Amino acid sequence: MSIRFEGKVAIVTGAGGGLGREHALALAARGAKVVVNDLGGARDGSGGSATAAEAVVAEIEAAGGEAMANAASVTDAAAVEAMVAATMAKWGRVDILVNNAGVLRDKTFAKMELEDFRFVVDVHLMGAVNCTKAVWEIMRTQGYGRIVMTTSSSGLYGNFGQSNYGAAKMALVGLMQTLSIEGAKNDIRVNCLAPTAHTRMTEDLGAALPLEALGPELVTPGLLYLVSEGAPSRCILAAGAGGFERAYVTLTQGVHVTGADAAEQLAARFAEVSDRAGEIVPEMGAAQGMIELTKAQAAHR
Structure with missing residues (x-):
């Protein structure tokens, strides 16, 4: 069965390059109308320009697809609401939201400034919250929605020097767990994607990774499934180098003990x-x- 998106409208954040670009291109190639959102800033979140998003829109249009560029920061709730309003004005619906925008400010916890911790959490967690909140009622009214949070093995399992990033990424799993329950009656399915890919975000890890095997395009099939009509819900899908695994938050049988000791x-x-x-x-x-x-x-x- 072919996965197609004709008649569907998708918003992909952080889509000016890397994983987001691959997601946007693939959705458009399979028939979706795509909002390509990207602040156009540096890897640490500084700066900003619509150029990256516009370049991806040009690629989509050159291939015969439909897309629009947007340079809103996901940390700016009003700008995100304006992006969604513009999407509704142009296409009348929002079916898919891919929360992909992210930044890195890696340091050991001992050396990290609180502002760097706060900013990374703001972009990854609150950015996803802002975007999801802006489309939630639309999806409830439609009786249909597919939302993906981009989590990470750094959140699921930890990674040296990424306490801020890991905390934000694990928080997205908690957000997904509850939203998948609350959205079920309106067919809003919410999942997490944990990618391993070589992009601008991972360029400092080059010596440790076989980069030729970690193209972001090898992650995108997982994203396509998670936002398809037949998608699961409440799934943490790990993806990289053509491999796909499912992560779970589990509970052991445990024991019962009471008393002073x-x-x-x-x-x-x-x-x-x-x-x-x-x-x-x-x-x-x-x-x-x-x-x-x-x-x-x-x-x-």
């Missing part, structure tokens, strides 16, 4: 707490409490 019992039985046999993926956060209460009730029978 509960901390000591926990220390003695921590291997049992950590045992992954029978681990589950909870349907929602309340599942943790229900499991713990069930253990407590069983212990008092």
